Amino acid sequence: MNDISEVDYGPLKELIGVWKGNKGIDIAPDPDGEENNPYYETITFTAIGDVTNADTQTLAVLHYRQIVQRKSNDDVFHDETGYWMWDENTKTIMHSLTIPRAVSVLAGGKHNGEKTAEGFFVLEVAAEQGDKDWQIIQSPFMRDNAQTTAFSHKITVGKGKLEYSETTTVDIFDKIFEHTDGNKLVRE
Numbered sequence: 001m002n003d004i005s006e007v008d009y010g011p012l013k014e015l016i017g018v019w020k021g022n023k024g025i026d027i028a029p030d031p032d033g034e035e036n037n038p039y040y041e042t043i044t045f046t047a048i049g050d051v052t053n054a055d056t057q058t059l060a061v062l063h064y065r066q067i068v069q070r071k072s073n074d075d076v077f078h079d080e081t082g083y084w085m086w087d088e089n090t091k092t093i094m095h096s097l098t099i100p101r102a103v104s105v106l107a108g109g110k111h112n113g114e115k116t117a118e119g120f121f122v123l124e125v126a127a128e129q130g131d132k133d134w135q136i137i138q139s140p141f142m143r144d145n146a147q148t149t150a151f152s153h154k155i156t157v158g159k160g161k162l163e164y165s166e167t168t169t170v171d172i173f174d175k176i177f178e179h180t181d182g183n184k185l186v187r188e
């Protein structure tokens, strides 16, 4: 690994820092249909340097931790961690995540490394079951009872603001459910 501060994190660089937001809306599966949970959260992105794979691929890496609390009772009801990785050579961003339901995702997407005309990086990644590149791993219980079949995530970040929306497709309670989450955050 190189010195953390000397690494170019490309389109991920604006993510670094501690972010807070209290406008979150979660729509989650429920046996009777769906539940709608307003939330607030803290997401901490930490630059950790770069790694080299097979002597040829170099990834610039951020670690993150996302702690989400329900507005109604302050309970932490979603706790997520993982990495965002940038491969400058192939212009690929990768997002690995794990949640304590025994579900993990490696989502990927392309990025030209440039900001929009308005000064934001737009990061888009996706994974789908059966995809040859970007995949989902889950426990036997989740595979059989609450299977995640697809995941997509879009972040727009810049000027001290971060907005995201993500969709997790879950096969649960005999239906295919679009479990969605989104929030607007500011850097501390």
Ligand code: HEM
Pocket: 026, 028, 029, 037, 039, 068, 077, 078, 099, 101, 103, 105, 146, 147, 148, 151, 168, 170, 172, 179, 181, 182
């Ligand atoms: C801000 C992000 C998220 C929040 C606040 C959130 C919250 C929730 C809530 C409240 C439920 C219903 C739990 C219950 O009542 O049983 C749920 C279910 C579920 N979530 Fe999430 N979720 C988030 C992101 C994700 C992600 C990223 C994944 C996977 C990639 C995921 C996978 C699942 C699955 C598989 C279930 C079904 C489990 C069940 O209801 O038995 N969620 N989530």
